[in-house]
Amino acid sequence: MTYDPIRGAENLIRGDLAGIEPYEPIVPLETLSERSGVPVEKLIKLDGNENPYGCSPRVRRALADYSFYHIYPDPLHSELQEPLEGYVGVGQKHIVVGSGSDELIDLVLRVFLEPGDKVINCVPTFGMYPFSTAVCGGKTVTVPRDDAYEVDVAAVKSAIDERTKVIFIASPNNPTGNATLPNVILELVDTGVVVVVDEAYYEFSGRTFAPLVPAYPNLIVLRSFSKWAGLGGLRAGYGILPFNIAELVRRIKMPYNVNIAAMIAVRESLADIDYLRDRVKAIIAERERLSAMLKEQGVLLPLPSEANFILCRVARGDAREIKQGLDKKGIFIRYFDTPLLRNMLRISVGKPEHTDALVEALAKLEGG
Numbered sequence: 001m002t003y004d005p006i007r008g009a010e011n012l013i014r015g016d017l018a019g020i021e022p023y024e025p026i027v028p029l030e031t032l033s034e035r036s037g038v039p040v041e042k043l044i045k046l047d048g049n050e051n052p053y054g055c056s057p058r059v060r061r062a063l064a065d066y067s068f069y070h071i072y073p074d075p076l077h078s079e080l081q082e083p084l085e086g087y088v089g090v091g092q093k094h095i096v097v098g099s100g101s102d103e104l105i106d107l108v109l110r111v112f113l114e115p116g117d118k119v120i121n122c123v124p125t126f127g128m129y130p131f132s133t134a135v136c137g138g139k140t141v142t143v144p145r146d147d148a149y150e151v152d153v154a155a156v157k158s159a160i161d162e163r164t165k166v167i168f169i170a171s172p173n174n175p176t177g178n179a180t181l182p183n184v185i186l187e188l189v190d191t192g193v194v195v196v197v198d199e200a201y202y203e204f205s206g207r208t209f210a211p212l213v214p215a216y217p218n219l220i221v222l223r224s225f226s227k228w229a230g231l232g233g234l235r236a237g238y239g240i241l242p243f244n245i246a247e248l249v250r251r252i253k254m255p256y257n258v259n260i261a262a263m264i265a266v267r268e269s270l271a272d273i274d275y276l277r278d279r280v281k282a283i284i285a286e287r288e289r290l291s292a293m294l295k296e297q298g299v300l301l302p303l304p305s306e307a308n309f310i311l312c313r314v315a316r317g318d319a320r321e322i323k324q325g326l327d328k329k330g331i332f333i334r335y336f337d338t339p340l341l342r343n344m345l346r347i348s349v350g351k352p353e354h355t356d357a358l359v360e361a362l363a364k365l366e367g368g
């Protein structure tokens with residue numbers, strides 16, 4: 001390979017990265033505010049599955065009081081290990097913390113993928129799995145879920161070949177909201193391929209596979225502090241992994257992957273668990289109220305959800321027009337128009353006043 005002064009380093013770039021699709025990023029609050037003409041503090045942001053109550057007040061206080069931001073953080077995040085062990089109920093040698101569960105998705109793939117290895121992705125699901133697979137040099141094998149958005153176990157099993165290393169299952173799944181049953185996960189674990197159960201929304205469903213991790217060499221569970229603990233902007237997540245894989249992930253990760261603010265936030269969140277659990281209960285109650293109100297109104301058809309969002313079909317009207325109409329009122333929801341999510345909308349659960357404003361806005365849009 002020779003250096004070409006015109007093209008610079010372009011001809012040295014990894015060939016497989018040329019056509020990589022970027023991950024669809026969120027739109028910042030300020031941009032949403034500019035687009036809608038609604039001030040930031042009045043925006044109703046129901047498009048990112050964030051926690052409308054924010055983080056625990058203990059997190060804010062501890063961050064304001066901390067004096068050692070100039071010192072590097074502990075690479076082994078030792079002070080979090082014991083509280084996490086208590087929270088998860090699995091020995092700390094199985095637990096690794098990352099900069100959001102996004103980082104754990106990447107780290108797990110780095111451990112297993114060699115160029116051309118395959119990763120099974122049960123669509124529709126979270127977009128980071130194919131993105132990180134491509135960045136790590138792997139190939140995504142897409143296996144559609146069935147009509148009820150359940151994992152098609154037979155299709156997954158027949159998609160496995162000698163290059164298949166990892167299967168991702170989000171449970172509850174984003175954006176469909178349904179959880180995967182234990183017999184499905186165990187049947188997939190039986191194939192010997194690494195099964196990553198992404199439990200970013202675990203706290204809203206109460207169902208977990210974490211206690212099974214120590215018993216299986218190829219089962220990994222990922223969790224997040226972004227949703228239930230309201231730490232999306234601080235980036236904190238963790239993996240529960242077979243201990244030999246956890247050990248390897250600790251060795252290959254960036255030493256300071258979890259910054260000091262995220263570490264303090266995780267520590268304080270776990271110390272304020274009753275407060276956060278009350279907020280989770282409020283979100284679950286609001287999910288059910290939102291679903292009932294939408295059903296009664298009849299514009300949208302909400303699907304059942306075990307997460308902090310609801311996927312909706314559109315009974316009357318067009319999803320794109322509804323989304324655009326709500327945008328103008330400063331209410332932001334997620335719009336989909338892919339073959340498996342045709343004319344659909346995903347609404348994150350907000351506070352009761354957000355639900356009321358949404359339902360009222362939908363009624364006004366219909367009335368013209």
Ligand SMILES: Cc1ncc(COP(=O)(O)O)c(C=O)c1O
Pocket residue numbers: 048049099100101102103126170173174198200223224225226232235236237
């Ligand atoms: C299924 C799923 N996994 C992981 C994540 C990423 O979470 P984190 O903020 O911890 O990186 C999300 C975020 O939307 C998600 O929906």
